Amino acid sequence: MILIWSLWIFLVAGHDLRRRRVPNWLVLFGAAFACITLLMNAQPFGIDWLSAIAGAAVGFGFLLIFYATGLMGAGDVKFAGALGLWVGLQALLPIWIGASLLAGVHAVVWLALRRWPYFPAIAIALSGTPVASNDEAGPQKRQRHIPFAAYLAIASIGWLVSGSPKL
Template sequence: MNVSVGILLFIAWAAVVAISDCRSRRIANAVIVAGLAAAFACALLQCGPFGVSLTQAAMGALVGLAALLPFFALGVMGAADVKVFAVLGAWCGMHALLGLWMAASLAAGVHALWLLITTRTRLAGLFRHDGVTFELAGKASTPYAACLTAAASAWLLLQGLSGGVR
């Protein structure tokens, strides 16, 4: 199996995650499990787009899960976002997680600012405790998992343009 198969699997998984998150702010556990299985299979067969070993994939998944779990526990992040970050750790390795987290957080910040502007939400309204503070087209909050997969896809594209993809 060659790297192009791994690239296609990653892009397909990332697209399903992003589309699902943008449309419904939900990501099925089957999509998470499929992404994790594909990441480990690519690592085992050495055809992953990011060139991680099986050990690196396992460490990346564990670090990804542990890194965002406190945000879920505090109620500021959804469980799917945490699981997607763990799967990205398996695909990309733990060395990539900080950069992906920063890029996704910047994208999420831009999205949140866009929501504030387009919904004309006053800052005082953000601190309500009676439900959704702002939404657009019936969707509350920012699709963070989509931001995560977009950041990883952009990194893959940049690697390909620079000749870094094996």
């Protein structure tokens, strides 16, 4: 089960780093598989249904505030909810702290490189895929430069490697 969880985490991180999007099918796969592991009593991190549901609710609900204010994409919020199903409520705080630190470093480096003309390729890579502007297609979507779902995924791997879960 850890292998499937890890594959899912790496897919989310790769997709978000590359496209600044987490597709719904990927979030739904992770959430469905988390529920299956709970039903089969094969949950790899030793959490029960109550902790999983609490983790999903808090993960989704807390980040929903950032989505509502336009600071975060919907994929980040949905992924946080699915991740909460896997790791439970207790693991979310250290994962959020790690992800927020990574996102903060990303933002500082991106802002510094935007103003420093020596490494434009790195600044472009950190900013993500540019959104095509087409005035006839309606309002342009807000660009999201920080792939927070990817940083949640990376922090989750760090949480796993640190020995925090009961394996």
